[in-house]
Amino acid sequence: MSALHTKLALIAALTLSLAAVTPAPAQDPGHLPNVVILATGGTIAGSGASSTTTIGYTAATVGVDALIDAVPEIKKVANVKGEQIFQIASESMTNDHWLKLAKRVNALLALPDVDGIVITHGTDTLEETAYFLDLTVKSNKPVVLVGAMRPSTAISADGPINIYNAVLLAGSKEAVGRGVMIAMNDAINAARDVTKTNTSLTDTFRTPELGVLGYMQDNAPHFYRQSLRKHTTESEFDVSNLDKLPDVDIVYGYANINPIALDAFVAHGDKGIVYAGVGDGSLGAGIKPNLIDARKKGVIVVRSSRVGNGIVARNGEANDDELDFVVSDTLNPQKARILLMLALTNTTNTKAIQKMFYTY
Numbered sequence: 001m002s003a004l005h006t007k008l009a010l011i012a013a014l015t016l017s018l019a020a021v022t023p024a025p026a027q028d029p030g031h032l033p034n035v036v037i038l039a040t041g042g043t044i045a046g047s048g049a050s051s052t053t054t055i056g057y058t059a060a061t062v063g064v065d066a067l068i069d070a071v072p073e074i075k076k077v078a079n080v081k082g083e084q085i086f087q088i089a090s091e092s093m094t095n096d097h098w099l100k101l102a103k104r105v106n107a108l109l110a111l112p113d114v115d116g117i118v119i120t121h122g123t124d125t126l127e128e129t130a131y132f133l134d135l136t137v138k139s140n141k142p143v144v145l146v147g148a149m150r151p152s153t154a155i156s157a158d159g160p161i162n163i164y165n166a167v168l169l170a171g172s173k174e175a176v177g178r179g180v181m182i183a184m185n186d187a188i189n190a191a192r193d194v195t196k197t198n199t200s201l202t203d204t205f206r207t208p209e210l211g212v213l214g215y216m217q218d219n220a221p222h223f224y225r226q227s228l229r230k231h232t233t234e235s236e237f238d239v240s241n242l243d244k245l246p247d248v249d250i251v252y253g254y255a256n257i258n259p260i261a262l263d264a265f266v267a268h269g270d271k272g273i274v275y276a277g278v279g280d281g282s283l284g285a286g287i288k289p290n291l292i293d294a295r296k297k298g299v300i301v302v303r304s305s306r307v308g309n310g311i312v313a314r315n316g317e318a319n320d321d322e323l324d325f326v327v328s329d330t331l332n333p334q335k336a337r338i339l340l341m342l343a344l345t346n347t348t349n350t351k352a353i354q355k356m357f358y359t360y
């Protein structure tokens with residue numbers, strides 16, 4: 001037995017011992033929900049040189065079957081099947097990966113014997129994948145993304161309990177119709193609002209101002225609020241026949257800003273630019289003329305903010321009506337990029353796109 005498999009066996013043993021202290025609720029095996037786990041890689045499937053390695057490990061080395069076997073308690077709360085759809089670190093996630101994942105999720109959720117889906121994912125771009133699916137999944141059935149901040153071989157790895165809670169959530173009736181969610185560190189967050197807030201702590205995924213949707217406790221979800229923005233079945237975006245998304249990039253705002261990156265994106269042929277401006281999406285003198293020129297060339301410009309919280313006010317720090325710009329509302333730059341890409345598959349009308357930013 002390899003060192004990696006030995007460590008996974010120890011994790012499984014630890015999970016069983018913990019379950020003996022806090023057992024899962026007894027359920028009729030014939031009436032368990034059917035949950036499919038789609039594995040994409042990431043830290044949750046990572047391994048380190050030793051049990052104390054939490055930095056410098058290798059992501060995406062453990063397959064979906066090993067992830068499931070390391071949490072045997074999930075088989076008491078759901079009928080689980082696993083599928084390895086990707087095996088990558090999430091910083092390498094691409095538009096093509098998102099399209100493939102969305103199509104597979106929709107195909108699975110259309111089956112009558114699938115009640116929910118869990119997607120294991122690296123944390124670096126987890127919030128982006130979650131929001132993309134929130135806009136493109138065409139089902140009310142639960143879709144839950146889950147990751148880990150410690151590799152599977154680490155002491156007190158957070159992956160096993162996160163997967164267990166994610167399966168519970170995906171198989172629960174309470175989660176139906178709530179949009180795509182992220183379940184980590186016993187918290188349930190909405191895909192639209194959550195963000196990674198810390199480079200290494202296990203409670204990194206938070207919704208700083210709007211708050212969590214609820215918590216996982218006593219082997220069940222407890223909800224306290226819901227996201228009021230449209231999602232999933234109410235979304236107008238359909239990727240079923242798409243094989244490519246429009247090129248949209250992000251330009252970061254800072255003091256003494258240089259417009260070279262913006263000009264390069266425009267020259268490349270980008271259809272949209274998200275400007276992650278300072279403060280309320282303010283346009284510095286070094287970038288404003290170039291953004292205006294980009295819009296005159298047909299590029300859709302969305303003003304967002306690098307701050308991370310709050311509304312970007314239309315006609316606040318720029319005359320958006322006159323410049324024909326769009327504002328991101330409360331979406332952070334990386335999520336504004338996703339919505340703009342999908343918006344551009346339907347229209348290039350800035351008024352229609354602005355409405356989408358106030359809708360989703």
